[in-house]
Amino acid sequence: MIVNRKEEHLRICLERDVTGRYNYWDDLRFIHQSVPGFDMEDIDIAIDVFGKRLKAPFIISGMTGGCESGKAVNENLAVAAEELGIGMGVGSQRAALEKPELVDSYSVILDYEIPLVYANIGAPQLIPQGGGHKPIDIEAGKQAMEMVGADLLAIHLNYLQEIAQPEGDLKARGVIEAITELSSELPILAKETGAGMSRKTAIRLKDAGVRGIDVGGAGGTSFSAVEVYRAMEAGDVLRERLGRTFWNWGIPTPVSVRLARVGLQIIATGGLRNGLDLARAIAVGADAGGFACQLLSPAMESPEAVVKEIELILEELKVVMFLTGARNINELRNMRLIEAGRIKDWGIRK
Numbered sequence: 147m148i149v150n151r152k153e154e155h156l157r158i159c160l161e162r163d164v165t166g167r168y169n170y171w172d173d174l175r176f177i178h179q180s181v182p183g184f185d186m187e188d189i190d191i192a193i194d195v196f197g198k199r200l201k202a203p204f205i206i207s208g209m210t211g212g213c214e215s216g217k218a219v220n221e222n223l224a225v226a227a228e229e230l231g232i233g234m235g236v237g238s239q240r241a242a243l244e245k246p247e248l249v250d251s252y253s254v255i256l257d258y259e260i261p262l263v264y265a266n267i268g269a270p271q272l273i274p275q276g277g278g279h280k281p282i283d284i285e286a287g288k289q290a291m292e293m294v295g296a297d298l299l300a301i302h303l304n305y306l307q308e309i310a311q312p313e314g315d316l317k318a319r320g321v322i323e324a325i326t327e328l329s330s331e332l333p334i335l336a337k338e339t340g341a342g343m344s345r346k347t348a349i350r351l352k353d354a355g356v357r358g359i360d361v362g363g364a365g366g367t368s369f370s371a372v373e374v375y376r377a378m379e380a381g382d383v384l385r386e387r388l389g390r391t392f393w394n395w396g397i398p399t400p401v402s403v404r405l406a407r408v409g410l411q412i413i414a415t416g417g418l419r420n421g422l423d424l425a426r427a428i429a430v431g432a433d434a435g436g437f438a439c440q441l442l443s444p445a446m447e448s449p450e451a452v453v454k455e456i457e458l459i460l461e462e463l464k465v466v467m468f469l470t471g472a473r474n475i476n477e478l479r480n481m482r483l484i485e486a487g488r489i490k491d492w493g494i495r496k
């Protein structure tokens with residue numbers, strides 16, 4: 147079942163429109179500077195994040211594993227992460243913790259020298275959900291990290307998706323205590339998957355001891371949307387309805403980056419399509435930007451296709467920096483932006 151679901155997620159994200167209906171990144175505008183004051187070749191986009199040096203503020207977001215095409219996707223992404231000196235995550239590893247035959251679809255990335263890697267486990271799996279699954283404890287968390295040579299263990303918060311999928315885990319009591327327990331021994335990255343994080347959530351996670359936050363905001367890939375297509379294929383009227391109603395639910399990624407600034411390092415994932423969006427993410431206060439869906443089609447094709455797409459994004463980032471007079475990522479961070487459109491409705495300023 148899980149294996150099928152992973153294949154279905156890849157297929158639906160490749161073939162269907164699963165994006166939020168409004169792109170909030172387009173509401174942020176840079177102020178053009180006609181005289182940069184330095185040469186384009188002087189621009190430095192390297193960063194330090196979670197104690198690691200990356201050649202660019204770019205994280206390939208965790209997407210897959212646990213199925214045949216997932217292995218190829220993870221390997222193609224890993225080749226690119228090594229070559230470009232950027233970070234990468236894998237998709238949820240619960241399947242491989244339970245079925246050893248699935249391990250290599252994740253551990254395939256061990257063959258590559260990637261400067262920052264995160265493993266991935268779902269928050270609902272940290273507590274008993276019934277169905278015979280053992281909750282993931284510190285030992286299982288370590289195992290997930292070793293499987294991919296991880297620097298961090300991402301715990302993904304995906305209750306919106308759990309609601310919209312037929313096999314969803316809806317027990318949530320005790321999750322923050324479980325995250326606190328894991329954080330006492332393991333470096334945890336708390337990661338939303340499309341609904342964004344509020345300040346209240348960010349503070350709770352900080353108090354729980356997590357090392358960083360991936361805000362995973364609304365406006366990009368919507369798992370409610372993904373589940374609409376799965377529900378339609380399965381004739382599940384309730385899930386289809388829930389998926390449609392909550393398609394655009396959540397805190398937009400740029401708003402969430404600002405809300406989540408509670409003194410932890412922040413990754414902005416959700417709806418980033420190009421280097422202009424990446425620049426906007428840094429300018430609103432993220433340490434790095436995460437890309438998922440934009441890389442899926444090249445990742446199905448070849449490692450070269452992934453490298454090419456990311457190089458284009460990084461070139462766009464440098465162009466923004468040149469045209470705004472930001473010589474390095476520090477100068478880009480917290481740069482003044484003009485805010486327009488719906489983002490203003492949230493009333494969140496610096």
Ligand SMILES: Cc1cc2nc3c(=O)[nH]c(=O)nc-3n(C[C@H](O)[C@H](O)[C@H](O)COP(=O)(O)O)c2cc1C
Nearest residue numbers: 155207208209237238302366367416417437438439
């Ligand atoms: C096919 C697919 C599978 C995904 N699976 C996972 C997963 O297993 N665990 C997770 O934390 N996030 C998962 N995500 C969410 C991404 O990491 C990311 O947060 C989300 O897609 C938003 O980024 P985007 O708008 O650039 O696609 C998945 C995304 C896609 C497209």
